[in-house]
Amino acid sequence: MSNQLHETAVQSAISTRWLARSYHYLPTVGSTNDRLKEMLAKGSDDDPPAGTVVLADFQNQGRGRLNRSWEAPPGTSLLLSVLFRPYWPAKQAHWLTMAASLAAVEAIKKEANLTVGIKWPNDLMIFVVNEWRKAGGLLLEGSLSANGRLESAILGIGMNVNIPQEQLPDASTPATSLLVAGGRPIPRLALLAGFLQRLEAHYEVAERGKSPQATWVQQLITLGQSVHVTHTGSGQTLSGRAEGTDTWGRLLLRDGAGQLHTIATGDVTLRDRE
Ligand code: BT5
Numbered sequence: 001m002s003n004q005l006h007e008t009a010v011q012s013a014i015s016t017r018w019l020a021r022s023y024h025y026l027p028t029v030g031s032t033n034d035r036l037k038e039m040l041a042k043g044s045d046d047d048p049p050a051g052t053v054v055l056a057d058f059q060n061q062g063r064g065r066l067n068r069s070w071e072a073p074p075g076t077s078l079l080l081s082v083l084f085r086p087y088w089p090a091k092q093a094h095w096l097t098m099a100a101s102l103a104a105v106e107a108i109k110k111e112a113n114l115t116v117g118i119k120w121p122n123d124l125m126i127f128v129v130n131e132w133r134k135a136g137g138l139l140l141e142g143s144l145s146a147n148g149r150l151e152s153a154i155l156g157i158g159m160n161v162n163i164p165q166e167q168l169p170d171a172s173t174p175a176t177s178l179l180v181a182g183g184r185p186i187p188r189l190a191l192l193a194g195f196l197q198r199l200e201a202h203y204e205v206a207e208r209g210k211s212p213q214a215t216w217v218q219q220l221i222t223l224g225q226s227v228h229v230t231h232t233g234s235g236q237t238l239s240g241r242a243e244g245t246d247t248w249g250r251l252l253l254r255d256g257a258g259q260l261h262t263i264a265t266g267d268v269t270l271r272d273r274e
Contacts, residue, residue, distance in 0.1 A: 248264075
């Protein structure tokens with residue numbers, strides 16, 4: 001099963017022009033984001049081109065934000081990182097996460113026909129029975145040039161494809177997989193190809209200067225809801241109504257006193273879950 005994501009299979013399944021045309025499959029790695037970072041750091045003639053993908057069947061040091069861990073049993077998931085060289089202003093960085101989460105939502109809808117959405121800022125969610133559960137997450141790590149532009153950006157994504165119920169991680173936000181939510185296994189190769197195809201298309205629109213926000217915001221499950229947002233880093237929590245996002249993908253939160261807050265990153269909990 002797990003050899004289905006080897007280079008030859010992937011190259012014949014995808015129809016991208018440049019994305020994933022440089023493709024590295026690894027049975028096991030620490031973290032695909034870290035491996036891509038190491039490839040970049042070498043800085044030799046074989047510097048990885050934009051669009052390089054590193055994909056693994058198993059990570060023993062998979063990471064979320066703030067060095068939280070990302071856990072997935074071997075051969076059950078899509079675990080990959082994509083290299084971009086956007087030279088965008090730093091504040092545009094979130095467009096990459098937006099483009100990739102949109103691509104993932106569309107590919108999951110197409111391949112698994114499930115109710116799927118995005119929990120701001122970086123979670124892929126599936127509606128199961130009566131609640132939204134986490135089925136994937138995105139991790140963006142970038143480095144800036146001296147003039148503050150995004151010289152390189154590594155976009156990592158993990159999608160729980162065929163993780164059986166008993167192997168789902170015990171996480172703060174309840175987890176699910178496409179298998180558990182839909183009751184049937186989903187071919188990882190088709191899902192990967194669909195994702196990469198859409199990611200290339202969304203990236204190219206963003207590259208022409210158009211924010212993915214208008215389409216992305218429609219997939220947000222938090223909009224119009226009462227939420228708590230815990231700021232990543234400081235740990236401070238704000239509560240209010242999630243009113244929308246701005247063009248950079250920042251959350252607009254109206255607190256009880258009517259004041260509008262613009263939040264760049266954080267962890268959201270829906271207040272009606274309490
Ligand atoms: C994320 O972080 O959701 C981003 C995850 C990115 C993973 C990919 S896999 C390929 C690439 N290489 C890497 O090393 N990472 C990227 P965050 O929002 O901080 O959520 C992390 C939290 O999700 C953890 O603290 C757990 O509670 C939970 N979690 C861990 N594994 C999970 C899983 N398989 N499904 C659902 N939730 C999970």
